[in-house]
Every structure is written in structure tokens, then in C-alpha cells.
Amino acid sequence: MINNNFNIPSSEDNLFTGIKECAEVKKLLSGMFAEDEPLYYIETFGCQQNEADSERLAGLCCAMGYKETANIKDASLILVNTCAIREHAEKKALSIIGEMKHIKEKNPRLIIGVGGCMPSQRHRAEKLKMSNPYVSFTFDTGAIHLVPSLVLGALKGGKRQFVFSESFGITEGIPTKVKNPYKAWLSVMYGCNNFCSYCIVPYVRGRERSRRPEDILREARMLVENGAKDITLLGQNVNSYGKDFDNTNIASLMREICKINGDFRLRFMTSHPKDASDELIAAMAEEEKIVPHFHLPVQSGSDRILERMNRKYTREKYIGIIEKLKKAVPDVSITSDIIVAFPGETEEDFSDTLSLLREVEYDMIFSFIYSPREGTPAAKMPDQIDRAVANDRYARLLSLQDTITDKRNARFVGRTLKVLCEEESKNDPQMMTGRADTPRPIHFKGDPSLKGQFVNVKITKSDLFCLSGEIEK
Ligand code: SAH
Ligand code: SF4
Ligand code: F3S
Numbered sequence: 001m002i003n004n005n006f007n008i009p010s011s012e013d014n015l016f017t018g019i020k021e022c023a024e025v026k027k028l029l030s031g032m033f034a035e036d037e038p039l040y041y042i043e044t045f046g047c048q049q050n051e052a053d054s055e056r057l058a059g060l061c062c063a064m065g066y067k068e069t070a071n072i073k074d075a076s077l078i079l080v081n082t083c084a085i086r087e088h089a090e091k092k093a094l095s096i097i098g099e100m101k102h103i104k105e106k107n108p109r110l111i112i113g114v115g116g117c118m119p120s121q122r123h124r125a126e127k128l129k130m131s132n133p134y135v136s137f138t139f140d141t142g143a144i145h146l147v148p149s150l151v152l153g154a155l156k157g158g159k160r161q162f163v164f165s166e167s168f169g170i171t172e173g174i175p176t177k178v179k180n181p182y183k184a185w186l187s188v189m190y191g192c193n194n195f196c197s198y199c200i201v202p203y204v205r206g207r208e209r210s211r212r213p214e215d216i217l218r219e220a221r222m223l224v225e226n227g228a229k230d231i232t233l234l235g236q237n238v239n240s241y242g243k244d245f246d247n248t249n250i251a252s253l254m255r256e257i258c259k260i261n262g263d264f265r266l267r268f269m270t271s272h273p274k275d276a277s278d279e280l281i282a283a284m285a286e287e288e289k290i291v292p293h294f295h296l297p298v299q300s301g302s303d304r305i306l307e308r309m310n311r312k313y314t315r316e317k318y319i320g321i322i323e324k325l326k327k328a329v330p331d332v333s334i335t336s337d338i339i340v341a342f343p344g345e346t347e348e349d350f351s352d353t354l355s356l357l358r359e360v361e362y363d364m365i366f367s368f369i370y371s372p373r374e375g376t377p378a379a380k381m382p383d384q385i386d387r388a389v390a391n392d393r394y395a396r397l398l399s400l401q402d403t404i405t406d407k408r409n410a411r412f413v414g415r416t417l418k419v420l421c422e423e424e425s426k427n428d429p430q431m432m433t434g435r436a437d438t439p440r441p442i443h444f445k446g447d448p449s450l451k452g453q454f455v456n457v458k459i460t461k462s463d464l465f466c467l468s469g470e471i472e473k
Helices: 019-032 048-063 087-106 122-131 144-155 201-205 213-225 250-258 278-286 303-308 315-328 347-360 387-410
Strands: 039-044 077-082 111-116 137-139 161-163 183-187 230-234 265-269 293-295 333-340 364-369 416-424 431-435 441-445 454-462 467-471
Touching: 019 048, 019 144, 039 048, 048 077, 048 111, 048 144, 048 183, 048 230, 077 087, 087 111, 111 144, 122 137, 122 161, 137 144, 144 161, 183 213, 213 230, 213 250, 230 250, 250 265, 250 278, 278 315, 303 347, 315 333, 315 347, 333 347, 333 387, 347 387, 364 387, 387 454, 416 441, 441 454
Parallel strands: 039 077, 077 111, 111 137, 137 161, 183 230, 230 265, 293 333, 333 364, 441 467
Antiparallel strands: 416 431, 416 454, 431 441, 454 467
């Protein structure tokens, strides 16, 4: 199926062209910072898409001649990459941006830029413009490649800028500074066409567009050469990848990536049930490098609510996919997102969600109380749910899922899992933390020299939030 909603630029004409501006910024900075170094600080909120975008922002900062600082007060350039998925996410970002007023007062040459999903809504950008005069510029999610020219404008003392992309495209070749070389994000598509009635994402990330397979494969090869051991393919709706082209889809893309030589594994986030194809399930069953974990958000177990959410599937259809998945990949870990207290949700609808949890037996869920988003259809629905009812349902949902998660985690005790050692445990420096096929972290005794390596860990104990074990020699 060809998607004609946008123009897909070719690999040649969509290359990043901001290197000239980066060099100009660098030149200006070398004059302004004779004694001290220009430092950047990036604050990131939201999902993995934003994490990946922040790696691009970091790459651009380095290309402009800034060095990273972990201390916001030392920065000469602060970029805030915001999220707008729920009210709480926006409030958190706004509060941090509010505090920056004091940092700016002490450091008048500080440049503050706000990007991501929040200022991709005009009313939010307008508010930032009026209420936060120390913010030099805002940029929407389609304008990351323009950051060097925005910084240049601010350094030259130009007018404050508030960028809205007329159409969201794809820019290849933006410099990237990865946070963790062995755990890589790889964006394969951007945007969303689904317009679930509660969700702001299609309005702030534009329509679906897929990167060309050759560009993705080139990047995947480079990541593996640079030591990536765990690659997550990213997209708002990653299993609709390739609809812009005639001859590819997420399953064939993943099979191609699996052919790259190297000891690495492949994940994907996140999937919409309407596009969870048999081909994708078969790829997971057959390809050793694909992690047997499927994040397949259901949102609600009630057909009535699914329809009001505009999710385009029924409970029965969803369960059908889960059954196929469990049959093809017997030890699969399944996770989901759930929204409680969607407008009009009755106690009966909610108990349908509870019964779905029992039926599927998710390894883990991410659950959210519905949050009205300005401009979405659900925000205008009349029967919004009382906060106390929402809190009560939320607590009951968590409590049920805890017992299911406990049971699911316990199945690993006694087994040996191949774990990618990621970092020191936060509570005990002698312990390391890593991940296997299960979405839960795994703790084991080890030292930091193991970081980035696969180790075999025999699981001895399971808790609600993690597994623990010992390295097998
Ligand atoms: N594209 C992904 C979801 C991205 S948003 C997908 O469809 O799977 C992540 C999750 O946030 C959603 O799955 C949903 O559960 C939740 N969410 C989105 N909008 C919300 C809202 N207005 N209120 C509460 N939760 C919301
Ligand atoms: Fe939002 Fe639905 Fe798109 Fe996911 S599929 S990003 S929930 S509109
Ligand atoms: Fe948030 Fe935007 Fe991701 S709204 S969840 S950062 S796509």
C-alpha cells in the first residue's frame, strides 16, 4: 500500500545539511569562550523516541562545539526534550523550565531551547512564548535538524524563534552521540496515523513515514560494528513499518537485520494490534536474534471502550493474536499498556479489562489513568470519570497484575539466561544489572569490566520488579 500523505524524500535529498551552521556556531563560540568551555545539558522526558531524538540533539551539540555537562548550572546551552502524553508529563517539564529562570538570571549568555512533543502543539508553544521569556526558541519534533540554525540565531542575538514544521519528513545523517554503545535505539519509522481518540501523538509527531530499508540496514551494520549488543527498533507503531513502500515490512526488515554478522539481539517497540501480522510472529519464532518479547498494548478489555478509543480491533481479535503468538513462541514474554477510567468506562467495562489481564497473563503492564489531552476527541466526551473512581480502579488493576507478574517471573527460577551486562546496580556496587529476553532487570554479582558483555546467569530468585542470580562459569 502506498501512503500518499507526504513526500518521501530520497536518500540523496533528505540528508542533513546543517553542518555549515554547526561550523558557524563553533566559530562564534571559540570567540565567546576564550577561557572556559561551552557546555550543553539535555533534559529528556517521555518515550524511547525522545531518548533517540536526544541522542541526535547531543550529536548536534557536539558538532556545534559544545561539551556535555551533568550539571545544569554550568551549561551555556540547555535543551529540554519534552513529552505531552499526559498532563503530568507536561507539568513536570513546565516546572523544570520554570526553574531555569534563576539559572538564566545568573548566566545571561545561557541559551535555552525547548523541543519535543509539548511545543509541537501551538497552544503550548504560545504559552512558553508568553510565560517564559528566557526561552530562546522552541522546535517541534520534525525540526531537530534545525537546532544548529536556531542556536546560531540566538547566539547572534536575533529574535526568539518558535518553529512548526509544515510537513514532517525524515532527515538522514544527523550526527548522533549515543548514550550507551552496546544498547542502541534504531528509529525505523516516525509518526502515527491511528488517531486513537485519547492520544496526542499523531498531532505532535505527524503522519507515519518509514525510513528506507537501506538507510536502516546501513545504520544497523554501523551499530553492530561499534559494539551494539542489544538493538531496539523504534517507531510509534513499528509494525506498520514499510507501508510507504511496496516490498518491505517490519518482519522482512528484521530478518534482514538478523543477517548482519555479530552477537547481538533485536527488539522492537511498540506495536499496534491491528498490524501484528503472522509474518512478524513467524519471524520472532524463527530468528534467534529476535528477542521473544512482544509489547502489544491493548488499552482496554472492553469492546465498547475499544470502539470509543478508536482502536480498530475487538477483544476477540486481540486474544486471537495472543493465542497465535503463544503457540508460535511458547516462552514469549508479553507486555501491554492499559488505560483506566477512559470516559464512559463502567465498572463492567473495567472488569472486562481485569478478566483480560487474567486471560493473557502479561509479564508486565504499563498502566495509566486517562488524562484528557486538548484537541483530542476523547477530551470532549461528556462522561469523564471521577478521580476517586479512577484511583480505585487503578489500584485494583495494579494489585491484580502484581500477582500475575509474580507468577510469570517465578518461571525463570532455576533457568540459566543469557544476560547482557549493562551497569552497576544502584543499591549495591558489587552487583551488576542486565537484561535477558524477559522485560525484567536481572541482578547478579560481578564487576564493571563485564559491562557490554553477554554472561550466563542462573536465576535463583524472582521478585516483583527483578530477577537475581549467579554467573555460571
Ligand atoms: N504508539 C504506542 C503508544 C504510545 S503512548 C502504541 O500505540 O502502543 C504510550 C501509552 O500511553 C499508550 O499506549 C497509552 O496507554 C498511554 N496514553 C496515551 N495517551 C494517553 C492519555 N491521554 N491518557 C492516559 N494514557 C495515555
Ligand atoms: Fe497514540 Fe494510538 Fe498512535 Fe499509539 S497508535 S501513538 S496510542 S494514536
Ligand atoms: Fe511523549 Fe511524545 Fe513519546 S508525547 S510518549 S515523547 S511521542
